[in-house]
Amino acid sequence: MRYPRPPRTAIALMATIAMMATMTAARAEAWRDAWPGTADARADIRMVGEGDFRWFGIRLYTAQLWAAHTPVTLDTPLALRLTYARGIAGERLTDTSMDEIKRLAAGTIPEATLDQWRAALSRVLPDVRAGDVLTGVYHPGQGARFYAGDRALGALEDAALARAFFSIWLDPSTRAPALRRHLLGLPS
16 A cells, blocks of 8 residues: 655754754753763763652752762762742742752851852842753862853852752752652651
């Protein structure tokens, strides 16, 4: 049985859709270019775990942890991707991050350092809307780079601040231990 050929416009439309999907996927993965090491190292990156963060039952975001090797620790490169379910002001993201950093540090960080860290975070944490994806790529001992979708937001050049920031999710004393277990691929 012979099938009729699709019209040329349908073929052109399918080719355009395929090309756009490829371009969108490439742009959405711009954070991979910030991965430390070679192209081979970037090829090994995979999602380790995923989970939702809820506050009083309301989902605020879905988090994904990406790495080239497991187990993931704060001594290994990693990427944390947050897909927001709600709009949140960048100032609120900065304030909440700083509150958690201070809580985890238990008063061991000088006030002047906290002020510098707040200013640095405010430069890389934008306002977000539902559906926005923020990705932080952590380089142990160096800092971190941040992306909103395919757009670079900036970097934290302070290694201690970068470690403290990613500790919000990965420290054993996190406020969200179930999310931490999901991210690290640990049993519940």
